[in-house]
Amino acid sequence: MTRNQTLADRARQVMPGGVSHELRYRAPHPxxxxxxxxxxxxxxxxxxxxxxxxxxxxxxxxxxCPEVMQAVAEQLTKTPYTGDCHALEIEWAEWIARLYPSADLVRFTGSGTESTMLALRLGRAWSGKDKVLRIDGHFHGWHDMLIKGAKPGTNTAPSLGVPTAITDLTVVAPPSVDAIAALLDQDDDIGTIFVEASGANYGSVPLPDGFLSGIRDLATTRGKVLIFDEVITGFRWAPGGRQARDGVTPDITTLAKVVTGGLPGGAICGRRDIMELLDPGKPRDGLAPPVSHKGTFNAAPMVAAGAIAAMKLLSTxxxxxxxxxxxxxxxxxxxxxxxxxxxxxxxxxxxxxxxxxxxxxxxxxxxxxxxxxxxxxxxxxxxxxxxxxxxxxxxxxxxxxxxxxxxxxxxxxxxxxxxxxxxxxxxxxxxx
The missing domain is CATH 3.90.1150.10 (Aspartate Aminotransferase, domain 1)
Known part of the structure; x- marks a missing residue:
């Protein structure tokens, strides 16, 4: 028996399917x-x-990457994490604000999925409307709120355990500005629009020409919060992502993967007036902060150190x-x-x-x-x-x-x- 087979046998005893991510599953073994x-x-x-x-x-x-590895190793000699504010998170946020057109303010998260969850909460809070419009086949993480429509050509969630009370708040649209405009006319409860900036699944289904600028204009004229999911396009399409390359700025951007230098974590950035809903020093309606967001490992020092090293390379x-x-x-x-x-x-x-x-x-x-x-x-x-x-x-x-x-x-x-x-x-x- 090979070592891969032996490990697979052990894994199946302690993990569902023997894997920690469904896409890592492979028969007869990974x-x-x-x-x-x-x-x-x-x-x-x-x-x-x-x-x-x-x-x-x-x-x-x-x-x-040697530069990222060295930065993380040096930080580990100090501390990987204490749960406190630290200087590295500021420097990391400054890099994002410098490179990203939409980044008036930055908040760090634990993953790309967490980034889209927080962005949607902000969209709902700012718009005052519960429904979100997302594009057929686009992927925004595995959480309940945006999983409906992730499988292309369907209007359901591709998973058991997702309540219809949640999926009823998600409207799935084709990648057509005209079709989206019609859906917005039909349903005034839609306050947020979510778009994978590359097109479905990092561009395997490209967006039509002019779609991003068209949806930007539509969101502006209709007063909707426009969110670009740049979890994959971020820092990959350009130092400032797809939005910088194409000159189209959303209200909020979700980031992960490259933004951390390839380490665990994520971020969102966006318009100051929307992002300030996360500010505990600016109460609203008796809430401080108006939009709650926590996360034990947000901007952990060892991740921030690696991310800063990466930013220096990515920015050129x-x-x-x-x-x-x-x-x-x-x-x-x-x-x-x-x-x-x-x-x-x-x-x-x-x-x-x-x-x-x-x-x-x-x-x-x-x-x-x-x-x-x-x-x-x-x-x-x-x-x-x-x-x-x-x-x-x-x-x-x-x-x-x-x-x-x-x-x-x-x-x-x-x-x-x-x-x-x-x-x-x-x-x-x-x-x-």
């Missing part, structure tokens, strides 16, 4: 990573993988340029594989992402449900085939790159991808 560096990682059996998962898109600087834009170039090289190489094999498939993506669609040479005009409906045999075949050959994608049809990726690593991955396509074609999983 791989267990021992260490990682740059754009590579090694499992407990010593097998090496070219990493395009990168900590669920958190490691744009590459795994084990060089990190993003390198990651973008490597993603473009990967997309071009995969598309060449498809062309050479005569396959009706396409690799596409924005910034440092790469998404795959099997079923045509373009995704134009397709819905989120159409793009993300993939036969299980292809899902498992592609995922397992790549892993067996030493390439790890973030999901079966999507991945990201980092500044640590090199042309040599990307080209090696393209060769492995082509080998996997050949195997799946021979097995009849993909039509030749």
């Amino acid at each position: 791989i267990y990573i021992d260490h990682a560096l740059g754009a590579e990682k090694w499992d407990v059996e010593g097998k090496r993988y070219i990493d395009f998962k990168l900590g669920a898109a958190s490691q744009i600087l590459g795994n084990s 834009g060089d990190v993003q340029k390198q990651a973008d170039a490597m993603a473009a090289r990967l997309r071009d190489g995969i598309n060449a594989c498809f062309t050479n094999r005569g396959m009706a498939a396409v690799a596409y993506g924005d910034s440092s992402t790469c998404h795959l669609y099997f079923g045509g040479s373009s995704i134009d005009g397709l819905t989120a449900a159409q793009i993300r409906t993939v036969p299980p045999a292809l899902v498992n075949g592609l995922r397992n085939g790549l892993l067996e050959r030493g390439v790890d994608f973030m999901s079966f049809t999507s991945c990201v790159t980092s500044s640590a990726h090199t042309p040599e690593l990307v080209d090696e991955a393209i060769e492995i991808f082509d080998e996997t396509l050949g195997e799946l074609t021979e097995a009849g999983v993909i039509a030749p």
